[in-house]
Each structure stands twice: as structure tokens, then as C-alpha cells.
Amino acid sequence: MIEDLSKLSPDKFGFSEEEFNNLKAQCRVLRAWFYIRLLDAFRNVPLAVSYNDVSLNSAGQVEPKKVFDFIESELKESIGLLSTKESLGGNGVNQGQWTKAGAAALLVRLYLNAEKYVGEDHYTDCETYAQDIVDGKYGAYQLAATWDAPFDWNNETCDEVIFGFSGAPGYSFWHYQGDTYWWTVPARARYYLNDAKAKAGDHNCKYAASPSYNLSGNLYDYTLGMPIQKFRKYPEDVRLKLYKNLGNNKREGLFLYGSLEYKDENGKTRKIQSPNSDYDLYIRDAVGQFHGIAADQWPESKTSNLTTGDHNSGWHFCKYPFYSDDDTEQMQSDYSEIRLAEVIYSLAECKFRKGQVDEAAKLLNSVRKRDYPQESWSRNLYAPEGQVQLTESELLDEWGREFFAESRRRIDLIRFGKFNTGSWWDKSADTDNHTEIFAITREVLNANHNLVQNPGYSK
Known part of the structure; x- marks a missing residue:
């Protein structure tokens, strides 16, 4: 597409030169986004820059530095050609289009992980671009008042979303399909959620949070994992509420746990059952065979691994809302790929690494405030605005809380040097x-x- 647009005259299609350059720049930024994904996952990849002249492409892999430099130059050259979000009110009909802020945010991602990607320290570059985004140099953005607004049905109006892939029933809604968020809830969750007629079909039980408790009811002492316990460290966190549809396209809570009750067609209260309807679910923050025992009991078998759990095992989560068939905006959420909170957390990490802990804490607190009742801020915010001390391990945990189930935990653990060195439930440290x-x-x-x-x- 980049090559085809370069051969065409914009005036023949009613475009200005500036509009045409914007289209080409958006394609270049999208290509850079893909290459960041490849660099992150594989490091050693081919570099393809032409569809029409394959001799310009590498035959095999190139050094990661060559891919890194290509991404960097593409983003820097494209920023000046892209449009700017001039005012608040969300991306609106421009959701899914790359802007100056979107390209700058990709540079933030690239620079934040540069030490792992290519062995170079680019934290100063990361801080510069992140600060410019926060200061509004690349457009008008601001944090949402609630944690869930960037993922809600009307998130094209949310000024925290810097770039989102558009989604809607009848169009593209891949994040509401199998193998993604549609399978982060129990298989028969449709009874609790009342979304049996949703266009993505039935749910399946594929993903859950890794456990915090062993099969004697005691907390594990692993250095990694246990995400729910990291949330529980601050029990006043509003995200810990049981997920519930409130009607009129509203919801509360992030997690599904315990018994999930609903009214059947006869008005009788029932509980969600296993896929085979052979036992009621009581979802636990543990992995094992729990059916047939009371909620306050623990099984005789103490073997807990990926092969031994039943459908009670592991808290489920609803990052994007599963609104009911009665709601008019069911499955309308766009996929929030880049949001301002990521830029703020990246900026905070850069400052933390320079020893500016108080400045880092204040940046994190600007986001964290929405997760706790205002009267509890002194207990839950980082010093000097609260009582919690910001350490390196706490910073890594906070990345995990804010971006739980947003596909970035792996690189964060790698950047902090924990991915291979720490132990997990069901996995020892690597050699x-x-x-x-x-x-x-x-x-x-x-x-x-x-x-x-x-x-x-x-x-």
C-alpha cells in the first residue's frame, strides 16, 4: 500500500498532498508497530521493505539493531506527516488512525525496552518522548476518571486512548472472539452475563489468573505470578469487586470469583455450573480438583499444576465488558492498544531508574487515584503523597496491576531481569x-x- 500510494497523484482522488502524505505515514507507522512486535518476540527477523522489488528485502534474518534502527527512523520521519488530535473528546471517527501521539508512543515502547532489544540504554530518549506526550506536544489527551473507561463500549470518546483498533458487532470484533477475551470467563458464563445471543458465540474456559494459594489454603511464596494477591495487597481497590453488569451499558469490577448466581427462566436462583453441568462452580484463587467439596474445604490431593485444575480453578477476568443481550451497546468496545497510562508509567520508570523516586511516585499516583476511594488515598498511594514506599519490586507489581491482561507482562518481566531468574507456580527458574x-x-x-x-x- 505504501508503494502504491507513492505512485498515485492525490489530486486525482480529491486529496491534498498533505492528506496523501498522512495516509502513507499511517501505513509506515502500522508497519513499524508490526516490527516492534516481531522484535519483541523473536529479535532475529528478516527486514522486508518492498512488495514490488523483493531484492530490497533481506533473504534471511538481520541483526536486531538493523530492525531497531529501521523502526526508529520510520517513526521519527512519520511523526511530522501525521495529524494531531487537537482537542479533547476522544478519537471519535478517527479511532484506528495513527496520529503524532500514536507514533511517539511507539517510540516510547521501543526506547523503554531498548536495552533488551539491542543492548543500548535509551531511557533518556524514552523519557523525552513520554514527557512530550504527557505535556500535550503531540495532541490533547488526558486520563479517564475510571479504570474501565478506556475499555468500555464508548471508548472512542475516551481521551486516554491514544490508539485503538476499531471494533463493533457486524464488523471486526476479534477481541470478543475465541482465543481472546471471550474465553477469559467460565464456559457457561452466559447465564450470569446474560449474553447468550452475542454474535461471538458461546464462551469457553481457556484463561484464568495464575493462583495465589496452594491446596492447603496457604499463600505461595513464589517471586513471580500470583497477580490476584498483588491486587489484594490494596484491598480497597475497586477493581477487586465481583464483575457485574449493572444495566444500561454499565458494569463494575474486573474479576469473576466465588459462586456466580443468576435467575433461571422460572425465577429460581441458580449458580453457574461446569460445562457438563455436573457441579456448581465456586471459583478460587487456586488450582486443583475442588468439585464435590465445600467452599471452605481443600482437596486431599495436593498436586497443583496446569493439568490438574477443574473449572473452579483460577479467578477469571473481564477487561472488556460482557454486556447483556438487553444492553444496546453489547460488544461495541474498540481494542485499546495504546493509552496514556502506559506513557505515564513509562515516564515514571525512567525517572525511577534515575533515582527520582518521588517524581516517579507522583506520576504513578496520578493514575492509581482512580482505583481507590479518595478517603483511602493516604493508605494506598505512594509516598510522598501516601504511605506506600515505591521500590523496584513494587514498580514491577504496579505495572502488572494496571496492565493486567493487556499483553505486556512478559516484556516487563524481561526488562526487570525477572522472567528467567524467578520461580513461578508450576515453573522453576530457568538455567x-x-x-x-x-x-x-x-x-x-x-x-x-x-x-x-x-x-x-x-x-
């Missing part, structure tokens, strides 16, 4: 760090014999 990047799949290797398997994996 080396080769799994910081993924193996290249057999299908890809068979399709291009110029590719070489990533280090540490069987060829």
Missing part, C-alpha cells in the same frame, strides 16, 4: 535466558530456508 525470545516455528522455517532457528532452541 539460562534463551526463552526471552521465542523459537521460530517449524512452519516458518520450512517456508524460508534462509532463516536460522533462534539461539537455545533445537534446530
